[in-house]
Amino acid sequence: QPVLLQPPSSSASPGESARLTCTLPRGFSVTGYNVYWYQQKPGSPPKYLLYYFSDSDKGRGSGVPSRFSGSKDTSLNTGILLISGLQSEDEADYYCQIWTNIVLFGGGTRLTVL
């Protein structure tokens, strides 16, 4: 059972924005963690997208478009992946991850671009 909670599915239209969430369990405050995000397309391994800790401590992977960004909602104890200007190629599964002396993954969100 994944420890980080992600909605199983999300959808949006081309050109719109998608907001994917990753909720940390009780006992893990999102304010204290880097949240990492990966994109996985069918038949391929996950690809690292970005990490987000704060607005002054964040980064994207090599070649990842600026349409992909991260943030946090501390009131919901949630990490957020925002994809703006959705393209059909963004249709994929998205996983979040944190590090707490071990690796924790979320259950993944399947993003459909309608």
Add this chain to the structure above:
Amino acid sequence: QITLKESGPTLVRPTQTLTLTCTFSGFSLSTDRVAVGWIRQPPGKALEWLALIYWDDDKRYSPSLKSRLTITKDTSKNQVVFTMTHMDPVDTATYYCAHRVRSGAWFDPWGQGTLVTVSS
């Protein structure tokens, strides 16, 4: 350019031990803060982290599977070996090895993965 490739059996019988090898290039596991991890993904399901080995031979394991897992490295061969004992059909999955970056705690890049089926 960093690359990783998993190798090992594609079919394992229940109760047997799985041994997978990750052969990598483009980095050294003797460089400080570098690590290699193993992650698996059952068909149609989510990623599950299994194990991690650091440049200094420090090792971390998934708490739920720890008793079944072993990870070792051969720095001279640029290889990491992963074993899982007492294999069961529920362990059927694609097994990935991945490079954990020096500057953070994410995995980049990943190997292509190898599908291991557990069946009698």
